[in-house]
Amino acid sequence: MALTIYLSLFFLIAYLVGLAIHRALFLRDKRRMMQESRAGGKIVARVADVEPGEVKKFSIICQKYRVAGFLVNDGGRFHAYVNRCRHMPTPLDFIRDQFVSEDGRYLMCYTHGALYERGTGLCVSGPCEGESLYRLPVCIDQGDVLVSCPEGNISHLAD
């Protein structure tokens, strides 16, 4: 009986400590987001630093959620998407930082091989064909790429 109580207390304390650490990290990221933002959104890259065809990961704080995203330079036009496959809620880069198909034409989910158009986010092949990645608003300002939060309820996009 005493062992059960001690174990329950141990797991309760471990849970509360984990919760406190998670909250502290979230507040740190929120503070950073405010420091790295201006009208238009968070600065996620310099235009010159992401070559055509390249992808760069980032995260932003939207409302009370952390949203993992990635930026893609599609022939000089920048697009940002939530880093979540439309087949299952996993990041596209199951293999670390790999987002692009072998021929370089598509964004690819490395879990089951879904292919997405870089410019529209539309899934053109694989188990989520016809669905689209969740788009994040992008703007270019003073040579920086800024990404902002989508409107409305975004709880389903949270990391």
Ligand code: FES
């Ligand atoms: S999770 Fe992306 S294709 Fe299955």
